[in-house]
Amino acid sequence: MTRKKASKAMDDRAEMAARIDDAIKRRFKTREAAVPVVGIPLPSLDRYCRGESDVPATRLGQIARGCGVTSDFLIFGEVNPSIPMALASADHDVDGDVVFIPLLDVVASAGPGIENPFPDTIDHLPFPKRWLDELGVPELSARLLELGGDSMEPTIRDRSICLLDIRFQTPRVEGIYALIDGRDVRIKRIGRGWEGKIVLISDNERYESETLAGPDAEALRIAGKIVWAGGKL
Structure with missing residues (x-):
């Protein structure tokens, strides 16, 4: 990692820590x-807030x-401007406004694949019901997973939480999908080539x-289609 990238990563972590502490x-x-509510030991919580x-x-989902x-x-x-500000407020009671979607125990890669093609559910994270609608x-078809890597930037940023629609088991339309390639789980845009060939496309121009x-x-x-990653795709 270059000095510039390391500095940015530290700045991003500090900004997120400030938001966690404020919330x-x-x-x-x-x-x-x-x-007792978030279920995280105080020493760990202190480190995250600092x-x-x-x-x-x-743990981010728990917080x-x-x-x-x-x-x-x-x-x-x-904050998505189409969503009422009350929903984004830490003072707002989320019951009834959100559904809790399974978070899969996998970091899907936007670069080289991550070996874990059959992930378990490790938590359930809140997601606004209106966004899902x-x-x-459908709530039963929704899954969340984390992306690692920068090959899908700027469309999907590194460490983003992505919403997966598992009804898509074949790429019926061009779009961004979670793929199981051997023992790798990856996130790529899929295009159609000649004679039945499949093209895996990275949105970052640095990747072929x-x-x-x-x-x-x-x-x-195909594990499913990525339909949201900090915004509708």
């Missing part, structure tokens, strides 16, 4: 009071759920497209 204080007043360590996706905000807000600090995704044909194309399995 906890708004909801619970103190970190000690948050511990930006001294990265926050695993599962978001306990504070009544979305994980996306804690990561990026962004607008996306046309991959073309699969014959047995490689047949072996590729």
